[in-house]
Amino acid sequence: MKAPLLAGLLVVPFLVPPFIGGYLPHQIASYLIFGLFALSVSLITGYGRLFNIGIGATFGVAAYSVAMLSQMDVTNPWLVLACSLVAGSLVSLLFGLYSIVATGIEYLMLTFLTTLAFFNIPLAAQKATGGENGLQVKHELEIAFGLDPLTGSGFYWFVLILVTAVAGLSWYLLASQAGQVVRAIGRNPTRTAAMGYNVSAYRFALTLYSGFVASLAGWLYALQAAFVFQDLLGPINSLNGLVYALIGGADSVAGPFMGALGLRWLSERLSQQSTQSSLYVGIVLLLVVFFIPDGLVGRWRQLWQRRKIGRAEPEGEPEVPAVSLAGAENESAL
């Protein structure tokens, strides 16, 4: 019963938007790309409990390297992909180092300062990066494996397949032995260290993997938008990713995608009617913090659990406390 339903759910996004056509596939592809970005935030923040508010730097560096390579007339798509991932990973190497030397508020401030520093780099290197004006991606067809993001469904399917694969891989990794250790470290690093696991090594690996996901998102973004600009590197983009992840539920794989879809759709709709989008983002942020700190998925899980417990006999399974950012159960929570 469950498997066919799941398969059906998976098939729908592959068929329906291209069938409807028009602008829809393009729009959904952009939501998926930002969902991927939010997933990388949720991996590190939701599961690893390392409060990274600078992951936009990874995303932006990956996107910028696509644009800069294309400006140098590099048209081999594989080379562009590889360079973009390597550049993004170098930034996440930096975050990895932070995760070794710092936790809690210091880690947060380090990541914040890093994204600020990267935000300023285009201004310091005007010529290579285009400065405040941003940078155009040239040869966008060649470097996107010949898929046109604007017409047809090819690029949409490409994004969808990639995103599904990465989401599946993330889910698999989190369910694996190593993923369980990462979660345990998130909940209580001291206890996990006492059990003999190398906390720093697991945190470092998680940071690198999340950086890989963010770089992939940045690469896809550059291919689709064919334009990169300063804000991609800075705190605004980083915080957007965090907010998507938090709204959807930072400790799930599906949550970040739901958050990105909902919030981007909302802000696109609102910005068509008025210029008050930062007002609405602020209000949404407050609503999330005060009413659904576990995100939509977390809230849904809570309700689901309550229903199950309500139906079961008193000796039914004990309520597992949801892993949430709101809980103050672990010392490293800020």
Added chain:
Amino acid sequence: MNQVVLQALNGLVVGSSLALVASGLALLFGVLDIINFAQGEFFMMGAYVLWLVLGATHNYALGFVAATVVVGIGGGLMLQLLTQPLLEKAHVLVLLATLGVSLIVQQLAQNVFGGDAKLLPTPIEESVDIGPITYPVYDLVIVAVGLGLLAAGFFWLRYAKYGVWVRAVAQNRPMAAILGVPVPRVYFLAFVISSALAGLAGALLAPVTSVFPNIGGPVILNSLIVVVAGGLGNFRGAAWIALLFGEVQSLGSIVMPPVVVQLVLFGLVIVLLALRSRRKTVLVRL
């Protein structure tokens, strides 16, 4: 030579006003372990309050007092309201809440006052000769007020009853509560003082810069850097680093483009914080 003296004085102006904002942030972090991202918006509100008062009365002294009191009480109440339900939860939520408030206040200021920059006349027109250059007196007043308040804050924390209580709560909250320190009152005091400092700094700088809704952006960034570099929650450290930061930025801009100076400062702070964060200290230290 003239250039160096001029930039050194400019650095002092930037540094002392930055020190007011940053020491408020440091105090708040020391007492409650929270970072207020809306501090830049409190700075902006201080500037707007001065502008409003000037429009009505042309009285600068009244304007500065009004900016301090209005922003102090308003910001204090708002922080109290925000943090009250979140204190038992992760402190990151407080941080995100203040971030939300900062976005909202910025947009509201844009809606109410418009996006244009409001120019304010300087309250003291005269200039004095300092060595080879002439320098506006008002800028020197900013430095004097800033440094005076920081010194007052230092002595208050050291000797006054509430100052000692603030440090006690920062050092060990449960123990302070057991020994009879009224912790909620100390919290509220920290909220009010840190907001008031930002409001006053905004009002003081308004005649020099001008007033517009996004004025708080660079302020909060610089003061966060300063607070981090000064040792989170370290009142005196924040003040010293703010002065140093102002000087480095001003003097550095003689030889390098300002953006490069900024990048170098970021790099320095990141290294400093990374080196230091191994030993964890969150106290209002003196």
